[in-house]
Amino acid sequence: MKNIYIISDVHGCYKSLLALIEQFPNKQNSKIVFVGDLVDRGKNSYDVVKFVMENKYDCVKGNHEEMLLEYGPTKEELYFNDESKHWLYSCGGDETLTSYNNKKEEYYKHYDFLNSLPLYIEYQDYKIKDNRYLVVSHSTISGVWELKDSSDIIDKDIFESHILWSRKSSKDIKEIFNVYGHTIFEEAKINQFSCGIDLGCCYKDNTSKIPNPRLCALEFPSMKLFIQENIED
Numbered sequence: 664m665k666n667i668y669i670i671s672d673v674h675g676c677y678k679s680l681l682a683l684i685e686q687f688p689n690k691q692n693s694k695i696v697f698v699g700d701l702v703d704r705g706k707n708s709y710d711v712v713k714f715v716m717e718n719k720y721d722c723v724k725g726n727h728e729e730m731l732l733e734y735g736p737t738k739e740e741l742y743f744n745d746e747s748k749h750w751l752y753s754c755g756g757d758e759t760l761t762s763y764n765n766k767k768e769e770y771y772k773h774y775d776f777l778n779s780l781p782l783y784i785e786y787q788d789y790k791i792k793d794n795r796y797l798v799v800s801h802s803t804i805s806g807v808w809e810l811k812d813s814s815d816i817i818d819k820d821i822f823e824s825h826i827l828w829s830r831k832s833s834k835d836i837k838e839i840f841n842v843y844g845h846t847i848f849e850e851a852k853i854n855q856f857s858c859g860i861d862l863g864c865c866y867k868d869n870t871s872k873i874p875n876p877r878l879c880a881l882e883f884p885s886m887k888l889f890i891q892e893n894i895e896d
Contacts, residue, residue: 667694667789668889669799671879672725672844674865675705675758676895677714679878683891687880691718696784698844699725699801702777703755704865705895709762712773724780725801725845726827730754732778738771755865782826783811785839791884795840795856800826802845803857805834833857842881851879851888858886867893 668687673680687693701715702708715722734747734756750756763770783804786797798804810822830846835856844861852859860881863873880889
């Protein structure tokens, strides 16, 4: 079985994404999955989402997709309210909408695509030596893994909130190897049961917060890392 490549939070950094994929042995023809947060902060969210859709790559939903779905315009509700301001001006929503300038119909198609994304993906055929199989999620999933099949409404809310927003450390769940983004590390944080791969690529212009912003991909199950400097304009 060929390797799978898990790509960290792109946040509209389209040029950096293409350069990262050029490093893969099979380039765009690789099996690729994204940990969510395709959008916001960077200038080219439209191009990133279009690229993922056209190539039919796998992707899970991130908290920035969730914010766009909650606060972004829809066909039924075109106007913003006071609750939208934080997403627009503090979380990069304004940059996302600017990237869709004069592309209204494509925005709605992309909106529906982002709304269809799963919270996590299990790849039971991709395993490491100790027989753990790959699970990709936006944030760490281990703290709520036991709730994934619950039909209880409260359990479902806890599960969704954790997998989109939590910054708690990962925990060892014997049967899975969890690859996630969301929490920014200076280097990929890897252990025997998980790997955090968000290296803060979108923070190129904020070096005081992220000294070395990069985009990261983990080749699984080889555990080889591919790293790309931010090359956005």
